[in-house]
Amino acid sequence: MSGASNKITDDELNALILRLGTLLPQLNHGRHGRASSSTTKILKETCSYIRRLQKEVDDLSKRLSKCLDSMDITSSDAEFLTNLLQQ
């Protein structure tokens, strides 16, 4: 059709949706693995997952605000933490 590819092909769409599905914790039991998870379901799960993550960031911010006073972040701490996180 058009070379500008404004319209997404079905294959591309399926590939993108599937990839999203692999990122979602709930959907990863791999029941049948295939088309059983409809696009709508995956999109819905994606939305609630994002909401959940955003709320976690929010809660963690609150938690950090409470213990910020006791945080004496030295440069060695930063290095240690970064290494710890890289594992």
Next chain:
Amino acid sequence: MNNPHHLNPTSLKSRFTTRFLRALTKIRAQKPISSSSPTEIFRRYRRIKVAADKSMAYSVRSRRIWSRAMLWKLRSRSYRRQDPCSGRRSGKTNQAIMKKSSNGNITRRREDGVGFVEEADELRQLVPGGETMNLCNLLDETAHYIKCLTTQVQVMKKIADFYSF
């Protein structure tokens, strides 16, 4: 430990961690330790939250539509606080930036979402800059955004655990 593909979790994580820790140190230095009033704690929580988003957006830079949108939002917010008149101008700039990133597909997006327009629109509200993305970009950006969010949560959790025993 070397991930050549798309998102390199190691370097994004360390970039975010370094920035975020630096921001936390600054926030901590801003107010005297004696203040533990609920208002103060609330203000701190807001600052920390902004710092977390800022650190992540800056770690991703302008490589992604969502990070560009978030950076724009963060910058315009600080400008607006200084100069109330800039609000109108930045609205127009936003349109220009968004138009560029979505390849002018703003009016087209409805025809892409056969049968799941509602869910796609809901997703658009959640991903920064999503309102102007076509479906293809939206799904791509969402995957990256989720990966970054999980990194953000992971790092913040480790930091909170590290300093709270």
